[in-house]
Amino acid sequence: MLFCFTSSHRTAGFDLLDRLERGADAVTDAIREQQAVTGSVVLATCNRFEAYLDVDLDRLELRDHAAAELIDLVASAAEVPTDELRDGSQLIAGDAVATHLFSVSSGLESVVVGEGEIAGQVRRAYTSARKSGAVTHDLERLFQGASRTSRGVKNSTGLMTQGRSMVRLALDLAESRFADWSQVRVLLVGTGRYAAAALAALRERGVTDAAVWSRTGRAHAFSLSHGISAVPADGLTSAVASADLVITCTVSPGLVVTREIVSAAMADAEQRLLVVDLGLPRNVDPAVAEVERVELLDLETISLHAPLEELQATDSARELVGAAAAEFAAKTAEREVEPALLALRRHVFDQLEAEVARHASRDANGDIERALRHLVGVLLHTPSVKARELARDGDAAAFVEGVTAVFGVEPTATEPATRDGSVAESNVAEQGLETA
Structure with missing residues (x-):
């Protein structure tokens, strides 16, 4: 039987999502060690953490309490209190799993409805699980169906081709801080999944002065392929001091931009600094917002400001998802x-x-x-x-x-x-x- 454990921006705060993201590997390992779980795919994005499971209910120790067992398993592996996880998550079973995943992969459950990155994230999660031998026949059908459905939504409705993304929403919120984007000095911290998207969105607004820093030494390669300057490994503080806008987008398991770094950078600086944290786990110490002349936009703040019209999925997209899920169930x-x-x-x-x-x-x-x-x-x-x-x-x-x-x-x-x-x-x- 198919199950989906899901914790997302709709059910949990970003602090809980942050901790689940940090425990993703442990959760994946714990799930795969369970005899009752015959297959699994774990999906971790900037605003959701989900585990899709194929479960042999006859092997569950507490067959009549499958939900409680699975939530306890995730809570223990991620080192999150069970009560907190239960309050901030949902367990979906049976045919409803297809409806949920098809909606997720089509961008209908994202903070910014219709954002295009999610389809690729779902595909990569499935591919990773498949390479590990963790995908059963039913999970194969489920994720292949999700891929077909997201393509259908994109091709038939255009919902996922309109430039919607968390990056663009963050820059929309930053719009009022900068009178002339061509004069804005930007520092990208990280070369992760949002770095290229952030740079493209910045250039659309007229940004010409951008640099990149990476803790993993990938800044030089990224700078060459994207035509921007690279910051030396020991140059983060001075780069922050020269920037008007810092955008972090790494998959680092720990904080990258700390209050100490920002305080040192702003000691002799005169400009105001906007820091946009797109990382999950978070890349920026929340205490950065306490530094004088510094403003912080993190994922939680950005999601709270998503415009209402972005949260309304088109009727045709919902109908496509519903029809695809009904056919999967049939x-x-x-x-x-x-x-x-x-x-x-x-x-x-x-x-x-x-x-x-x-x-x-x-x-x-x-x-x-x-x-x-x-x-x-x-x-x-x-x-x-x-x-x-x-x-x-x-x-x-x-x-x-x-x-x-x-x-x-x-x-x-x-x-x-x-x-x-x-x-x-x-x-x-x-x-x-x-x-x-």
Whole structure:
């Protein structure tokens, strides 16, 4: 059964997301050590932390309390108090997982609705898990469906092609601080996922004076490929002192721009300084905002100022996501009748082979065999279609029971004939699970 543990800007503060991001590797390792978890994909972005799990419920120690088990697992691995995590997260189960992921990958759940980076982040999370051998068949279907859906939303609605991003929103908020962008001196700290996007957005506004510093020594390569200057490894403080705008965008596990660095930089400086922290975990010490003439915009502040119109997804995009999720659920339901269909076909074809063998001595041209095989194909067509129709309507059990009653054959696979797989509705509701 598919589950999604999700903690995002909609359910948690950025402090909690920050700690989950820092514990991402530990959470991933802990999840993969669980016998009940047959597959997993962990997605960590600047405003969400999610784990998509394929769970064998029969292996859970507390089968009726799957939600509690999984939240405890994440809390322990990330070293976050269980009560805090429960209040700041959500556990989604069953068909609703597809609806959620398809919405996420299409940019409908982002701080800036329609932002284009998220589709790539989802794809990279899936690719990483696949290379590690952590992707099951159901997770493969799920993430392939998410990729198709996000492309469909982008191509059909243009929602993800309008330049929406956290970077652009941050610069929109900074607009009032600078009268002439061509005179603004910018320092990029880091060469991470937002650095190139930040530079492109700055140039669109007219910025020509930009430099980059990197704690990992990648500044020189980034500067050559993007046509800006590189700051020496020991030159961060002096570079901050010369800047009007500092944008941090690294994946460093610790603070990069500290209060001490900024205080030293501003000691002899006369200009005001705006620091924009796009890192998660955060790159900038919040105490930087206490330094005189310094203003800090971090992810939490930026998200609070997202304009209302950006938070409204287009109806057509929602409809596309809904249709894709419904088709995913229907295909999943169809799989529930496959064991019974296979048992029926095996039974019928065994009878066919026996009949063909009985007539072999007087069927030199194979006419009898061809006629019998055609007849069997015709006879099996209607039950096959009806089985899938019943499954899509949530009544797979009716077909399974019918095959057993009429033909006396039993499905050999152990897949359940009910949609949810096992968690009783009362327990699902008790644990706060969302189901389709």
